[in-house]
Structure formats: C-alpha cells, structure tokens
Amino acid sequence: MSQFTPDADWLHWHQSPSVPGYKAPAGAVDAHCHVFGPGDQFPFAPERKYTPCDASRDQLWALRDHLGFSRNVIVQATCHGADNRALVDALNHSNGLARGVATVKASITDEELDALHAAGVRGVRFNFVKRLVDALPFDDLTLIAERIKRLGWHIVIYFEAAELPDLYDFFTSLPTTVVVDHMGRPDVTKPVDGEEFGLFLKLLEENPNFWSKVSCPERLSISGPDGGYLDVVPFARTVVERFPERVLWGTDWPHPNMKSHMPDDGKLVDMIPLIAPTEALQHKLLVENPMRLYWAE
Numbered sequence: 001m002s003q004f005t006p007d008a009d010w011l012h013w014h015q016s017p018s019v020p021g022y023k024a025p026a027g028a029v030d031a032h033c034h035v036f037g038p039g040d041q042f043p044f045a046p047e048r049k050y051t052p053c054d055a056s057r058d059q060l061w062a063l064r065d066h067l068g069f070s071r072n073v074i075v076q077a078t079c080h081g082a083d084n085r086a087l088v089d090a091l092n093h094s095n096g097l098a099r100g101v102a103t104v105k106a107s108i109t110d111e112e113l114d115a116l117h118a119a120g121v122r123g124v125r126f127n128f129v130k131r132l133v134d135a136l137p138f139d140d141l142t143l144i145a146e147r148i149k150r151l152g153w154h155i156v157i158y159f160e161a162a163e164l165p166d167l168y169d170f171f172t173s174l175p176t177t178v179v180v181d182h183m184g185r186p187d188v189t190k191p192v193d194g195e196e197f198g199l200f201l202k203l204l205e206e207n208p209n210f211w212s213k214v215s216c217p218e219r220l221s222i223s224g225p226d227g228g229y230l231d232v233v234p235f236a237r238t239v240v241e242r243f244p245e246r247v248l249w250g251t252d253w254p255h256p257n258m259k260s261h262m263p264d265d266g267k268l269v270d271m272i273p274l275i276a277p278t279e280a281l282q283h284k285l286l287v288e289n290p291m292r293l294y295w296a297e
C-alpha cells in the first residue's frame with residue numbers, strides 16, 4: 001500500500017484513450033505533460049496543495065506512442081515542489097526523447113543548475129496560480145531568471161487571466177524567452193476580441209520573446225467534452241494564426257486537478273487541426289517550434 005492517498009475527489013487519468021483520427025507529423029512533441037511520483041519512489045512535497053495518483057514515466061511513454069507522438073516536454077508539477085528528482089529520473093530514462101522544465105529556489109547552486117541541464121532541463125516554471133502555490137517573491141524570481149540566462153533556458157509562466165494586469169510589468173521585465181501556459185487561462189465566456197484576451201494578445205504582439213502553449217481546452221472549456229471543447233477553439237486558433245512561430249501544444253497528461261471529468265487524450269489530439277488548420281501550421285506547432293526551443297543543440 002502506498003504511503004500517499006490521492007485527494008478524495010482526485011480523478012484518475014484516462015485508462016483507455018482513443019486512437020486519434022488525426023495523424024501527427026513525424027517527430028511531433030507533446031510539449032506539456034507531467035509525471036507524478038510514483039510517490040513511494042519520489043515522494044510528493046510536504047508543501048503541496050494536492051496529492052495526485054501516480055503517473056509514471058513509463059505510463060507517459062506508453063501514451064506518447066499510443067497518440068503517435070515522438071517526444072515529450074515534462075513540466076515539474078507543484079505536487080513535487082522544487083524537488084525535481086522524479087522529473088530528472090524520467091529525463092534520464094527517455095533515450096533523449098524528453099526534455100524538462102524544473103522548479104527551483106533562488107538558493108540553487110550553479111552546480112545543481114548544471115546537473116539539471118545535463119539531464120535535459122531547458123527551463124524553469126514560475127507559477128502564480130494561488131490554488132497551486134504560494135508564489136515566490138518577485139525578487140527571488142528575478143534572481144532565478146538572471147541565474148538561468150547563461151544556460152540559454154526559458155521561463156514558463158502559469159497564471160489566471162484575471163491576474164495578468166497586475167503581473168504584466170513583471171513578466172515583460174524577464175530577460176529570457178517566456179512561455180505562457182494554457183494561453184494565460186482565458187475566460188472563454190468573454191469575447192476572443194475583448195479586453196481580457198486582448199491584453200494577452202498584446203503581451204505576445206509587443207514582446208517577441210513571449211510564446212504560448214495552446215493547451216488545456218478541457219480546463220478552459222465551459223461547454224465541456226460533450227461540446228467537443230469547441231468554445232476554446234477560437235482562442236487557440238487566434239494565437240496559432242497570429243504567432244505561428246511561437247506556439248506549442250501539449251496534452252497536459254495526467255490532467256491534474258480536473259474535477260468535472262477526465263479528458264480522452266486521443267480526442268484532445270483530434271482537436272489539433274481545428275486550432276492549426278493547415279499542415280504548415282501543424283508542423284510548426286508540433287515539430288519545428290518545440291524542437292527549436294528544447295532540442296536546439
């Protein structure tokens with residue numbers, strides 16, 4: 001029996017996702033996914049705000065193959081805090097087919113950063129979603145940003161759309177490439193050409209170092225799986241068509257903290273042609289862009 005019990009309302013990741021009808025181009029990258037534990041091997045962090053079920057690296061590789069993808073970018077999830085051991089273990093057992101985004105504290109040493117780089121880490125994540133973390137002070141984040149510059153890493157930022165006005169100036173002060181998770185979590189009941197999403201588009205428009213993941217329709221959708229998450233499509237498609245060189249796509253497997261339902265990962269893949277309607281856009285989204293950011297060398 002595991003030393004960790006998932007939260008009572010925790011939804012297990014999908015056990016039999018469909019085979020997508022959409023065939024991803026050769027070399028496609030799932031650029032946003034996580035590994036959880038296994039908790040008995042890589043304990044969840046004491047400061048975590050949720051306890052998930054296990055989701056191991058081998059289970060992630062099985063999903064990758066099932067979906068017809070080739071590579072993964074594994075993003076450190078908050079349930080592991082700044083303990084990147086599960087992430088590094090996955091990278092070290094990926095045959096070079098996975099890269100990572102870590103969570104670090106300002107006290108990390110250069111040697112520790114170098115070891116993360118050698119394992120395949122290419123970025124750090126700054127998380128501002130209050131239900132997930134107590135965000136680090138801006139001074140610490142600024143220090144981390146300065147420290148990782150020499151490695152050529154980027155910064156992944158995760159925040160709710162309503163927080164963007166307050167965070168905007170800090171974000172634009174960051175000295176590296178910056179990747180926004182899940183399009184800055186727009187409220188999709190508001191218009192795609194409205195003020196709120198307009199601020200996010202302005203961030204990308206005026207700052208060529210900013211990229212966006214067009215991921216997580218299952219988290220953002222109000223119409224839900226029965227509506228095919230179609231209410232999210234105009235937002236994602238706008239970002240892909242306006243910034244085709246600076247977009248990434250990911251499954252978000254194993255879909256932490258989904259409460260209403262668990263998505264079928266195959267169906268998420270089937271949405272790709274809706275948000276990237278041409279083969280050229282799909283190739284940039286799934287192959288060229290993530291390869292440039294994560295496998296540049």
Ligand SMILES: O=C(O)/C=C(\CC(=O)C(=O)O)C(=O)O
Nearest residue numbers: 076077078079132252256257
């Ligand atoms: O998987 C995601 O990107 C989103 C998450 C989880 C998360 O980010 C984390 O635990 O670090 C969420 O909204 O609960």
